[in-house]
Amino acid sequence: MELYLQFGWQMTPTCLRLLGEWGAGTVILSPRDLDPPHLADAAERIRAAGGKVLVDPQLYTPHETNFRLSKHSFWPGCTGVCDVSALEWGKTTRELRRLNTSLGAHMQLLPGVICSRPEDLAGWRTQLLRVAEADDSKPADSLMTVAVGHQAMADTDTVHAILDALDETPYRNFYVVPEYPPGSFFVADPWWLSNLLDLAAGCALGKGTVVVGYCAQQMLVLAASGVTAVASGTFQNLRQFGLQRFRNPESDTKQRAKWYYSPPALSEYKVTYLDVAARRGVLQTLHPGPGFPTTTAERLFTAPAPMSAPFSYPDAYEHFLICLRHQAMNATLSTFSVTVAALEQELDTALQVADSAAYAGVRGEHKQFGPGAHAASMSALAALRADRMPILSRAWPELPVEKSM
Amino acid sequence: MPFDPQWLEASFPDLRDLTLIGRGGQKEVLRGQSITAGDTVVLKLCHLGSDRQRILREISAAQQLASSHVPNIVGYGEANSPVGQIIWLIEEYVEGQSLRGVLGDGPLPPADVAVVAMGVLDALVSAEAAHVVHRDIKPENIILRTDGEIFLVDFGIARHLDLASMTPSSAAVGPCTPGYSPPEQFQNLKHDIDGRADLFALGVTLYESATGSNPYLAGTAEARAVLDRVQSTPLPPVPPTAGLPDRFVGLIWAMTRLRRNHRPRTANECREWLREALAETA
Numbered sequence: 001m002e003l004y005l006q007f008g009w010q011m012t013p014t015c016l017r018l019l020g021e022w023g024a025g026t027v028i029l030s031p032r033d034l035d036p037p038h039l040a041d042a043a044e045r046i047r048a049a050g051g052k053v054l055v056d057p058q059l060y061t062p063h064e065t066n067f068r069l070s071k072h073s074f075w076p077g078c079t080g081v082c083d084v085s086a087l088e089w090g091k092t093t094r095e096l097r098r099l100n101t102s103l104g105a106h107m108q109l110l111p112g113v114i115c116s117r118p119e120d121l122a123g124w125r126t127q128l129l130r131v132a133e134a135d136d137s138k139p140a141d142s143l144m145t146v147a148v149g150h151q152a153m154a155d156t157d158t159v160h161a162i163l164d165a166l167d168e169t170p171y172r173n174f175y176v177v178p179e180y181p182p183g184s185f186f187v188a189d190p191w192w193l194s195n196l197l198d199l200a201a202g203c204a205l206g207k208g209t210v211v212v213g214y215c216a217q218q219m220l221v222l223a224a225s226g227v228t229a230v231a232s233g234t235f236q237n238l239r240q241f242g243l244q245r246f247r248n249p250e251s252d253t254k255q256r257a258k259w260y261y262s263p264p265a266l267s268e269y270k271v272t273y274l275d276v277a278a279r280r281g282v283l284q285t286l287h288p289g290p291g292f293p294t295t296t297a298e299r300l301f302t303a304p305a306p307m308s309a310p311f312s313y314p315d316a317y318e319h320f321l322i323c324l325r326h327q328a329m330n331a332t333l334s335t336f337s338v339t340v341a342a343l344e345q346e347l348d349t350a351l352q353v354a355d356s357a358a359y360a361g362v363r364g365e366h367k368q369f370g371p372g373a374h375a376a377s378m379s380a381l382a383a384l385r386a387d388r389m390p391i392l393s394r395a396w397p398e399l400p401v402e403k404s405m
Numbered sequence: 406m407p408f409d410p411q412w413l414e415a416s417f418p419d420l421r422d423l424t425l426i427g428r429g430g431q432k433e434v435l436r437g438q439s440i441t442a443g444d445t446v447v448l449k450l451c452h453l454g455s456d457r458q459r460i461l462r463e464i465s466a467a468q469q470l471a472s473s474h475v476p477n478i479v480g481y482g483e484a485n486s487p488v489g490q491i492i493w494l495i496e497e498y499v500e501g502q503s504l505r506g507v508l509g510d511g512p513l514p515p516a517d518v519a520v521v522a523m524g525v526l527d528a529l530v531s532a533e534a535a536h537v538v539h540r541d542i543k544p545e546n547i548i549l550r551t552d553g554e555i556f557l558v559d560f561g562i563a564r565h566l567d568l569a570s571m572t573p574s575s576a577a578v579g580p581c582t583p584g585y586s587p588p589e590q591f592q593n594l595k596h597d598i599d600g601r602a603d604l605f606a607l608g609v610t611l612y613e614s615a616t617g618s619n620p621y622l623a624g625t626a627e628a629r630a631v632l633d634r635v636q637s638t639p640l641p642p643v644p645p646t647a648g649l650p651d652r653f654v655g656l657i658w659a660m661t662r663l664r665r666n667h668r669p670r671t672a673n674e675c676r677e678w679l680r681e682a683l684a685e686t687a
Contacts (some may be wrong), residue, residue, distance in 0.1 A: 164597075164668045202666055297493045386639070390655030394678060 001223045002026070003325035004054070006214060006233035009033045012042050012165045014234055014317055016196035019049040021293075021322070026052040028213065028231050029103070031072050032246060039072075043103035052106045056213070057096055058246060059111035060147045060177070062087055066246055074099060078380045084113060084127060089134035097137060107209070109175050110135055112145030114243065116179075118158040120149075125165040132169040138149055139170040143209060144163060147177040149197070149243075150192060153182075159195040163202040172208030176200055176227075180240040186218050188372030190379040193221075205388075205395055215240035217266045217324060218369070221347075221377050223331035224340050224384055226392060226399040234322055237258035258313055259367060260297060260306075261320040262286035262326055266350035268320070268367035274306035280360040285353055292326050295319040330404045337390040340381050347377050408433060408450060409487055416484055420448060420495075440480070446479060448489055450491050459482075461491060463537060467560040472531035474524045475560055497538040499556045504614065505544035512617035513650045521547060522653075522679055524555025524609050529607070529672035532560065533600050540598065540605035543585040544613065583631035584621040585609050588663055591632050600672060601665040608660030608668075612640055615647040631681070639663050652682035 005015050005189065007030040019025045027046050034042055043053045058069055062076050063084045069075050074095035076087050092111060100108045110131055115124035122235040128144075132339035135142065146166065152158045166174070178196050180187065187193050198211075204211045212222050214229040214238035222230055232238065238246050259268040265286055271275075277283040287301055297319040303309035327346075333339040358368065384392075413423055413435075420437040427434035432451035439446050450577055450611065461481075468478040476497040502557050507513070513521065525547060532539060539546075539560055548556040581591040589597040589606035613619040620641075621634050640661040643654045656678045669675050 160664055160666050387662060387664070390659040391669065393655065393669070393680075396653075 001220075003321070004211060004229045005092055006030075006230035006231040006238045007033060007042070008233045008235050009237040011234055012045065012319075013167060013346060015042075015046055015051065016049050017314075017400045018318060019046065019051040022325070024050055024052075025230070026054060026106075027357050028056050028109075028211075028234075030056060030058065032058050032066065032068050034066070035071050036073070040103060043105075047219045049249075050299060052253060053103055054107060054109055054143075054175075055096075055100055055103060055105050055269075056109050056175070057092075057111045057145070057338060059092070059145075060114040060246060062111070062113060069246070070395035072099075074110060083381045084123070085114050085387045086324070087127075087130075088141055089127075089131045089228045093131065093137075105162065107173065108137060110142050110144050110171075112147050112177075113177075114147040114149050114177075115158070115162060116149030117151045118155045120152065121158055121161050123348060125161075125168075128165055129168060132171070139172065142171060142207075143173040143175040143211065144169060144171040145175045145177060146178065146199070146203070146240075148196075148322065150179045150181045153178055153195050153199075153338065154189060154192045156191065156198075159199050166203065172206035173211050174203040174206075174208070176203060176210065176212045177214060177241050177382045179242060182242070185216065185236070185240065185366045185370060186373035188311045190376040190383075194380040194383040197222065197225045197380045198357050198387065201384060201388050201392060204228075204399055204401075205391065207395065207400065214239060216240060217261070217263075217327070218373055218377060220266075220324075220327055220331050221343055221381060223328070224336070224343055224381055224392075226332070226336070226396065226401060228364075228399075228401045229388050230328060232321060234321070258311065258316045259320075260286075260300060260311070260316065260391040261323055262353070263288045263292060263323045264349060265353040265364075266347075266369040267354045267357075267364040269362060269364045271286045271300065271306055271311060271358075273362050273364070274300055277357060277360065277362040278306055280362065282357055282362060286357060286362070288323055293322050329402065330331055332401050332403050334403055336389060340385055344381060346379060347374055350374070412487055416486075416639065417448065417493075420446070423448065427484075439495075440526050442479075445500075446495050447476070447498045449494045449496070450486070451492055452489065452494075454549065455552075457492075462494075464494060464558050466535050466537045469535050470531045470537065470560060471534070472528045472530070474528040474555055475487065475531065475557055479629075497556070499548045499550050501550035503545055503555070504547040504549060504610070505548055508544055508614065511603055512647065513614045513655075515615070515650075516662045518615045518647075518649065518685055519609055519679065520553070521549075521555055522607070523609075523676070525557050525607055526676040526679060528557040529600065529603055530676055532603070533672050538598060538600055539603050539606075540580075540590065541582055541585075541605050542610060544610055544684060545581050547610065553578075582606075583628040584619055584635065586635075587665065588636050589665060591635070599665070601668045601670070604660045604668050604672065604675060605662075605665075608657050609640065611657050612643055614647055636663070650682045650686045652685055653679065656682060 004026040006028050015027050051319055074092050113127045181189050181192055200212055210227040211229045212227055213231045219230050231249055256295045258271060260271055260274055261268045277286055296315040299309040300306040302309055328342055333342055350369045354369045419440050421438040421440055423435045426436045427460050432449055435448045437448060464481050476499055479495040481494040484493055538553050546558050548558055585606045590602050621631050643649055660668055
């Protein structure tokens with residue numbers, strides 16, 4: 001499974017550094033964070049660095065005015081609250097096609113309004129089919145956006161109705177954008193997570209490209225669904241999708257915090273807690289371990305005290321993304337069963353490592369992997385196995401995702 | 406609804422030696438000889454429900470099925486009988502025994518389960534091409550001809566004739582055969598009934614063929630209890646004692662998932678899967 005970079009506020013330097021290190025990669029550009037000239041500039045620089053570009057049109061709630069998105073030519077011309085059903089998708093998709101061509105995007109992300117609640121399903125389906133009808137590009141060259149609100153995602157009937165609706169379209173490539181349950185960094189709702197895995201697997205079984213956007217480390221379990229890639233970014237709002245980001249002119253910078261990501265614990269810790277870990281003799285348990293690429297976070301483990309080591313915000317973000325990419329690339333294995341077993345092992349280990357560290361006083365606050373997230377993740381994997389194991393096992397060799405041996 | 410022999414003779418002058426071979430609910434089934442063709446045929450007579458146009462449309466579609474595993478429909482039409490307006494259908498007679506009868510002697514050997522699966526899937530592939538859903542696959546509707554060929558009978562009329570309506574006064578429960586029909590069928594989710602409903606029913610039938618029992622029907626004859634079981638409990642994998650290849654076990658497991666999105670998408674996909682399973686065994 002690949003890791004795509006989910007672009008966010010002031011993220012161009014990070015993208016360029018990571019692409020330079022990786023030699024390749026895909027960046028999902030965010031018009032919300034880049035006005036038209038900067039969007040063109042970022043795309044050009046990313047492509048020059050060897051990266052591929054996708055453009056998320058972010059038309060999740062096109063009936064609401066967004067102060068940044070509305071600067072783009074593809075944004076519907078209505079102001080204030082306007083009627084979604086009256087949107088002219090033909091004009092929008094034409095504008096988006098023009099934009100994608102000018103930015104050199106290697107595939108086109110088609111717009112998709114969000115299905116927020118189960119009762120929104122009929123309206124959502126109507127818009128999905130209208131977009132499909134308006135789009136005159138080749139389906140093989142596009143990914144259809146499937147944005148699902150947290151209430152809809154927690155409802156199994158709704159998720160299956162969404163799969164039914166997607167079957168009515170000619171598309172087999174999907175960009176899934178799940179809205180997270182409010183107030184949770186890790187998801188402890190087994191239904192939400194299980195339905196996401198099921199939705200992703202249903203999409204992946206079409207054997208096209210399936211990308212799940214806005215992912216944090218817990219979403220590594222999506223490897224079991226056979227998805228092509230997960231996308232993640234620097235700030236928390238790029239690792240968890242929420243509509244708030246598209247509604248208010250929030251300041252992204254105020255959400256900054258410097259966290260160290262510990263891959264074996266699937267948890268993040270403020271650096272001051274690494275000092276506690278060093279003092280309690282458990283610091284090495286939070287080290288990425290052998291096989292991971294070396295990052296600037298290595299300084300935290302070699303300095304007399306982690307707090308004394310130079311470790312900037314960009315260092316923290318890049319360490320997170322480098323490690324998450326390594327985990328993602330090693331998450332999809334040769335068969336479905338082996339992949340699920342390895343993920344279960346990884347989850348068990350993470351809970352054990354995070355618990356042991358917490359016992360020693362090393363706390364990750366809301367970013368510490370805990371029993372709730374562990375239980376929901378294990379439950380979702382078990383449900384996926386019960387519902388789809390034979391079909392996924394058979395389709396596994398044909399899914400367009402890199403498998404690690 | 407016993408039919409008057411004189412009326413039968415007058416209405417179907419090409420048929421002779423008509424003998425009653427089955428009767429149930431809405432229909433009577435007779436066997437006879439076609440004077441002009443010289444073949445043994447089956448005459449099915451049944452009451453028309455409210456879906457007259459739809460029945461005729463589906464029989465017409467079933468008549469077009471290009472499958473050697475479906476009896477040919479020689480002719481069909483409407484008639485005004487002494488018991489009211491009826492629909493009649495004449496089809497090829499298949500000399501053999503129903504799978505239900507065969508299972509009376511115990512489970513089938515693995516090779517025979519595969520033969521049943523392949524025969525019915527061949528029929529369903531043709532049905533998919535014609536956009537026809539059988540809606541009542543069960544051991545009673547699968548005939549093992551004396552030469553070993555498999556036939557799926559009652560295409561085009563099964564849903565209108567043989568399916569028990571649990572609560573006729575309530576649209577909440579759709580026509581179904583408890584223990585074989587999938588949840589979307591007895592939940593009366595009409596828009597959700599497609600070829601995957603047939604795959605579920607065939608999967609249960611194959612499970613029963615391999616093990617000798619249908620877990621949904623075991624220990625109860627109460628229809629509501631059976632439906633509750635189907636709705637809440639997916640079938641387990643066919644146990645290893647049945648001797649089926651692992652891939653075949655996986656196929657039956659996939660076909661019997663409670664939600665149609667968890668099943669294979671098409672009969673053709675199932676047929677390919679079965680071929681892979683059999684090739685692996687060979």
